[in-house]
Amino acid sequence: MARDFAVGLQLRGYDITLRELTRPPLSNATSAPARLLKHILRATVHGSAFNEHPDVHHVHSISGARATDLTALATSAPTLWTAHDFAALCPRSTLFRSNGHFCAHSPLACRLWSLLFRRFVTSLRGIAWPSSFIRDQYRTRMGTSGLREELIPNAPPEDMLVARDPMTRAHSGIRVLMAGQLSAHKGVHIALAAAIRCGEYKWDGVVEFAGSGPLDTLVRGVASQPSSGVHFHGHVKRTELARLFDDVDAVIVPSLWPENSPMVLQEAAARGCAIIASEVGGVREAVSLLPESTWTLVQPANRDALAQAILRVKPKSADQVVLGLQWGHTRRAAFIQQYAALIGEIASACS
Secondary structure, three states: OOHHHHHHHHHHHOOOOOOOOOOOOOOOOOOOOHHHHHHHHHHHHOOOOOOOOOOOOEEEOOOOHHHHHHHHHHHHHOEEEEOOOOOOOOOOOOEEEEOOOOOOOOHHHHHHHHHHHHHHOOOOEEEEOOOOHHHHHHHOOOOOOOOOOOOEOOOOOHHHHHOOOOOOOOOOOEEEEEEEOOOOOHHHHHHHHHHHHHHOOOOOOOOEEEEEOOOOHHHHHOOOOOOEEEEEEEOOOHHHHHHHHHHOOOEEEOOOOOOOOHHHHHHHHOOOOOOEEEEEHHHHHHOOOOOOOEEEEOOOOOOOHHHHHHHHOOOOHHHHHHHHHHHHHHHHHHHHHHHHHHHHOOOOOOO
């Protein structure tokens, strides 16, 4: 997202330099002791050095970044942060407990964690919130008083706004897609159960999965069963994702964790897809900005509700494709304009 956003600002005459923060040791740790050590190192050990002095730093995802690096960056030049997740509040960055429940009240460990990142947050000149949900969580759990704050909902990236000829459909029935990280908190097992439930109604469609993650073996196993109604694409390159959206009728986002503002909603809508999503976190806010009558919300972790919504999906029409692209261009222009104004305001205030 940061790279796509940078291109949008460059077209407006901004001089942009992209940098990646140094990832801490043990970034790919899987065992509990190793993950704990990873988080300790992430919170305390220095990595990147910041020698540039731009007019404004713009920080995107901080998941995996070191608290000390972020503070050093924010104190070296005026800094704007777009809060894509809960990484400054929660080591997992999800506010999702290991028992599968939303963390309504931060435990002591997470309160200590947020203290480590508080200096970064208080050193900022501004925060952009993709949803009021994530804004309110940070205000309640950490406090952001005195900072310049702006609510800027996400928009589809440029590569989803290129008109393409429709693909020849390989399947005559309805096609529904789940794309992204294949993890438990994303509701993969709920999507699989819903696909099986649809088959019990003699539905002739298919639920497709594209992505990778801890549950890709499970998805592959279900897809290998005859007449499962499930197809697994595996990891799909970014350059092929728009084509995949073009070839399906709907996209499902059956998340269990409190999503902030999933980019897949914007991407799929721009390609004319219907949306079926769990009503969690900031999802209702996000879909309310999509073209009218193109989305359905269901209760999280409810296999039957998701299955019923899938059964109601209709074939994508040519009008939906046109409407999606028109909406996407309009939404993206407003998104870039809002960011450009905020960055200009921060730069002017510090000049």
